[in-house]
């Protein structure tokens with residue numbers, strides 16, 4: 089990482105704009121951090137404070153144009169994601185006008201859907217486009233009811249409590265009669281279903297033992313499939329980077345940081361961690377190997393297991409091989425996971441002797457049998473007996489949205505809801521919406537097989553028959569696994585509508601594309617740190633909407649008007665009236681907490697973040713501390729009130745792919761199961777310079793692209809036998825598809841596995857002409873498997889995948905996905 093250079097650039101930037109300066113303190117028990125009020129440096133220059141998932145941003149506006157952007161608060165480490173606001177606003181890839189696919193316009197709702205993604209585009213007026221959308225949705229609703237419309241619209245859109253595109257879409261859908269939604273997400277599909285059985289709560293999106301406590305008491309922290317210095321460059325709300333700051337503080341104590349990962353991640357590098365390269369999808373064997381060592385050396389905490397857990401004895405039979413004939417020894421584990429037996433034994437000794445915090449990330453549950461990774465991690469932590477003690481146990485969210493940063497005392501903003509006010513006694517959205525929902529990652533299967541029934545978490549779900557798909561704020565043609573199957577699935581509905589800022593691969597697959605504003609073209613508010621709620625950031629409009637883009641709010645308000653439900657949708661409020669109301673919610677909760685906040689007008693005029701203070705109790709908070717203190721008075725929400733190492737509930741489901749206790753089930757594709765045709769495993773980590781597919785079209789691309797392709801990390805030994813050199817264009821193929829990528833030959837990835845980041849835009853060369861169209865850019869999901877994690881969670885499993893890599897010879901086709909599609913400009 090070129091930190092020095094970037095630091096200097098940032099200092100220069102700060103000098104020029106006066107942003108990022110720690111500022112004055114406000115009254116009333118909180119500190120107003122950062123920026124000085126908007127100041128005109130020259131007459132025609134202003135600095136506007138706004139925010140994105142990637143933090144508070146100051147944007148310099150000159151003569152009505154955004155010219156520069158940077159941090160509006162001193163970040164713990166440089167966050168380049170904040171520097172590309174002008175790129176985003178004025179990008180070559182923006183959707184400029186309402187657009188309709190040519191074949192669709194000629195025959196709305198009855199077109200040749202195999203032309204999606206390769207037809208020409210026709211520009212239409214806003215009125216024409218909105219009438220078309222309205223008529224199509226009305227047609228589907230009349231004929232098929234709400235179960236014919238999928239508006240789950242999964243995705244990370246932009247932050248902000250008002251302009252939340254998916255919520256707005258669903259608000260409109262609810263006001264007009266409901267829609268098919270989904271269960272779960274791509275982030276923690278497996279974990280959020282298994283954890284409630286084990287711990288009585290979803291765990292993954294919850295506050296962690298306070299970082300102050302970890303720094304004071306943990307001897308070792310383990311980044312187990314976690315890359316926090318990358319994944320905390322963003323947050324679901326917005327990031328203040330406090331989590332990263334704490335990781336840096338922990339590093340400064342000189343205590344041990346261990347990183348268990350197939351790649352030497354950015355975090356491993358920047359925190360100078362001990363890296364233990366592991367084969368992808370083999371963490372359960374490693375954990376079992378450590379657990380077996382603990383038992384054979386009498387180091388497991390029998391007291392803890394007895395008092396706080398249920399079913400350990402049954403699990404131990406499995407661990408020792410009494411129930412299946414295979415003792416899960418360190419050597420057994422080593423042969424599978426690639427970490428030497430001696431190291432595994434040493435880990436058992438070190439973890440049990442020292443106060444250890446196992447920080448589990450989520451990449452290891454985004455794979456077949458992904459439920460087992462976190463279940464086994466909790467089981468291992470239980471055997472170590474440190475759960476609920478200062479600095480010990482496990483945490484499943486230290487890498488996400490500043491988990492562990494103590495919760496501030498202040499106010500929480502209100503936000504727009506998907507449930508508009510409905511007259512009493514009227515048929516409400518709940519009547520329809522909640523009835524039909526499917527596990528999200530099954531979307532392609534749902535579109536392809538209406539009426540099919542699948543198992544899910546002890547119940548059965550029958551797929552609806554989807555005729556219309558509406559997406560606002562997500563990118564399924566990048567985020568969903570096995571793109572080639574998804575292409576076919578998306579040919580099933582009559583109509584696909586997408587609100588988008590950019591000509592993303594998903595917009596290109598639609599029939600109707602409505603141009604949406606970026607968050608920099610509207611006013612909004614957000615908080616920072618999903619658990620800490622440390623700041624309120626103003627998100628001020630930087631420039632007017634570009635081209636003919638409209639806010640999603642206004643798009644849905646206009647559609648609601650056509651459906652006769654405008655009043656329900658808007659409640660008669662303007663943008664600023666909504667924002668004042670949402671701010672007032674925070675104002676009131678803050679007052680109840682005895683914290684004074686400035687009035688809305690004053691806050692808005694100040695053009696700077698509002699920072700709350702954090703109390704002593706929050707700094708000392710220990711997850712499961714109360715449970716440990718008194719498990720009878722503070723039981724968990726599981727059937728037994730204890731940590732369920734054996735779950736009767738799950739056992740009684742009789743699933744072959746998720747048993748009553750954590751266990752190792754070989755995935756269909758992983759390093760231990762490669763074939764001569766596909767001899768390498770693939771892992772798809774989240775990218776440092778993007779949020780998924782967001783910002784892929786900005787100048788940040790220059791920092792990582794290799795010959796204008798997505799970089800793929802390959803070990804020197806794997807490269808050598810294939811005659812691949814650093815910087816070569818390579819072709820990667822899996823049983824499902826093929827992509828081009830640019831080789832980065834490096835020892836930072838374990839031999840036998842290649843790493844290709846998720847979020848690369850899908851750019852097919854010969855869509856509709858080939859069974860396996862070549863993605864010119866390197867979207868990993870062209871290669872990955874579209875199969876549920878198990879019958880329990882039906883989560884997504886992209887990190888279960890084998891591939892072959894070869895040097896690409898000949899003239900590589902140009903990447904075109906970042907340009908306007910045919911006739912769209």
Ligand SMILES: Nc1nc2c(c(=O)[nH]1)N[C@H]1C(S)=C(S)[C@@H](COP(=O)(O)OP(=O)(O)OC[C@H]3O[C@@H](n4cnc5c(=O)[nH]c(N)nc54)[C@H](O)[C@@H]3O)O[C@H]1N2
Pocket residue numbers: 242243244245246251253274275276454560561562563564566567568569587588589590592604605606607640772773774779780781782846847868869872886887
């Ligand atoms: N192989 C593999 N695949 C994965 C993963 C993996 O680890 N490996 N991870 C998965 C995970 S965890 C996730 S969360 C998903 C992420 O998948 P997504 O959340 O779908 O990815 P994003 O790129 O954030 O897509 C957001 C889209 O919203 C658009 N947008 C932004 N603001 C607005 C707005 O105001 N209005 C509208 N209408 N649109 C807006 C952006 O232009 C962008 O196209 O990917 C999943 N896919």
Ligand SMILES: Nc1nc2c(c(=O)[nH]1)N[C@H]1C(S)=C(S)[C@@H](COP(=O)(O)OP(=O)(O)OC[C@H]3O[C@@H](n4cnc5c(=O)[nH]c(N)nc54)[C@H](O)[C@@H]3O)O[C@H]1N2
Pocket residue numbers: 274275276312313314315318319320321322348349350351353366367368369370371449450451452487488771772773774775776777778779780847887
């Ligand atoms: N900069 C940036 N930050 C992000 C995102 C982004 O796209 N960009 N996405 C956000 C979202 S929506 C989410 S859900 C989170 C994702 O957070 P995570 O799911 O934790 O992120 P990943 O990168 O998938 O995985 C973390 C690490 O686990 C490793 N890993 C993958 N598979 C395995 C395995 O089988 N075993 C082991 N031991 N390690 C494995 C990966 O190489 C990576 O270094 O991040 C969030 N933060």
Ligand SMILES: [Mo]
Pocket residue numbers: 274275276
């Ligand atoms: Mo995610």
